[in-house]
Amino acid sequence: xxxHRIRALVRLLAIAGGIAAPALGGGAWAAxxxxxxAVYKSQCSICHTVAPGRNSIGxxxxxxxxxxxGSAPGFHYSPANIRANITWEPATLDKYIxxxxxxxxxxxxxxxxxxxxxxxxxxxxYLETLR
Amino acid sequence: xxxGAASITTIAFLLALGxxxxxxxxxxxxxxxxxxxxxxxxxxxxxxxARLAKLVERPPPVGPQARKVLELYKQHTxxxxxxxxxxxxxxxPMSEGKVTPDMRWAIPMTDRVRAEQExxxxxxxxxxxxxNLLLEAARTANDADGIDFAQTAAADSLNDLELLVPMVxxxxxxxxxxxxxxx
Numbered sequence: 001x002x003x004h005r006i007r008a009l010v011r012l013l014a015i016a017g018g019i020a021a022p023a024l025g026g027g028a029w030a031a032x033x034x035x036x037x038a039v040y041k042s043q044c045s046i047c048h049t050v051a052p053g054r055n056s057i058g059x060x061x062x063x064x065x066x067x068x069x070g071s072a073p074g075f076h077y078s079p080a081n082i083r084a085n086i087t088w089e090p091a092t093l094d095k096y097i098x099x100x101x102x103x104x105x106x107x108x109x110x111x112x113x114x115x116x117x118x119x120x121x122x123x124x125x126y127l128e129t130l131r
Numbered sequence: 132x133x134x135g136a137a138s139i140t141t142i143a144f145l146l147a148l149g150x151x152x153x154x155x156x157x158x159x160x161x162x163x164x165x166x167x168x169x170x171x172x173x174x175x176x177x178x179x180x181a182r183l184a185k186l187v188e189r190p191p192p193v194g195p196q197a198r199k200v201l202e203l204y205k206q207h208t209x210x211x212x213x214x215x216x217x218x219x220x221x222x223x224p225m226s227e228g229k230v231t232p233d234m235r236w237a238i239p240m241t242d243r244v245r246a247e248q249e250x251x252x253x254x255x256x257x258x259x260x261x262x263n264l265l266l267e268a269a270r271t272a273n274d275a276d277g278i279d280f281a282q283t284a285a286a287d288s289l290n291d292l293e294l295l296v297p298m299v300x301x302x303x304x305x306x307x308x309x310x311x312x313x314x
Contacts, residue, residue, distance in 0.1 A: 042266075043263055046263055046266050046281060046282060047259075047289075057285055057286050057289050078293070101256075108252075108289065110252065110256045110259045110292060111260075112256045112257065112259075
C-alpha cells in the first residue's frame with residue numbers, strides 16, 4: 001500500500017472514530033513536508049519563491065509562518081492584505097489556503113485554493129520548514 | 132467567462148437579434164458597438180494567442196493542457212475586449228484634461244466591471260489553476276517555452292487585477308463625476 005493510501009486510510013479511520021480532524025499539528029497522522037514541497041511546486045511556485053528576500057508575483061514564502069499579512073519586505077501588497085492584520089500561523093494559513101478570498105476579501109492573489117485538507121496540512125508543514 | 136455564462140449570453144443575444152428582426156427596422160435596437168482597446172494590449176493578446184497556439188501543437192502532456200488554457204484565454208479575452216479594456220482608450224485624452232460627452236459610452240462598461248469584479252477575479256483564479264497545470268506539464272516535459280509562458284501569463288493575470296481593472300474603475304468614477312447624467 002502506498003504512503004499516500006496509508007495516510008488516507010489513517011485519516012478515514014480517525015474521522016470514523018470520532019477523532020477531531022487533526023489537519024494541523026498533534027493529530028492522528030503527521031503532515032509530510034516532503035509532500036508539501038510537491039504541493040508547493042504544483043500550486044504555488046508559479047507566483048511564489050521560497051528564497052529569502054526574493055519576491056516574485058507573490059511575496060516570498062520563506063519565513064511566512066509567523067509573519068503578519070502585508071509585511072514581507074520589498075513586496076507591494078494590496079490594501080486588502082495590509083488591512084487583514086492576520087498572523088500566518090498554521091490555523092490561519094489553513095483557512096487562507098483553502099479559500100483565500102473568503103479569508104482576505106479583496107486579495108488579488110488569484111488562486112482558487114487547495115481544497116484537500118491533507119495537501120494543505122502537508123503544504124503548511126513544508127512552509128514551516130522555511131526558516 | 133465560464134462556458135455556461137457564455138452560452139446564456141450568446142443565446143440571449145441571438146434571441147434579442149431575432150426579436151429585433153421580427154419587429155422590423157423601425158423598432159430594431161442598435162447592435163452593441165464594438166470598441167477598440169489600447170493597441171499595446173491588442174498586441175499583447177495576439178502574442179499570447181500565438182505563443183499558446185505553438186504550445187498546443189506540442190505532444191502530451193503540454194499540448195492538451197495548453198489547449199485548455201487557450202480555450203479559457205479566448206473566452207477571457209473576449210470579455211476583456213467587450214467591456215473591460217475599451218474604457219482604457221480614454222486614458223490618454225483624459226490625461227490631457229479632456230472629458231467630453233462622447234465618452235459616455237464607457238460608463239456602462241465601467242459600471243459592469245464594478246458589478247462583475249468578483250466574477251473577473253474568479254476567471255483569473257481559474258486561469259491560474261490551469262496555468263499551474265500547464266507549468267507542471269511543461270516541467271515534466273522539460274519544455275522551457277511552456278514554463279516561461281505559464282510564469283509570464285501568471286504575471287499578466289496579476290497585472291490585470293492590480294492595474295487594469297482598478298484603472299477602469301477609476302475612469303468610470305471620473306466620468307460619473309465629470310459628466311452630467313444623460314437627458
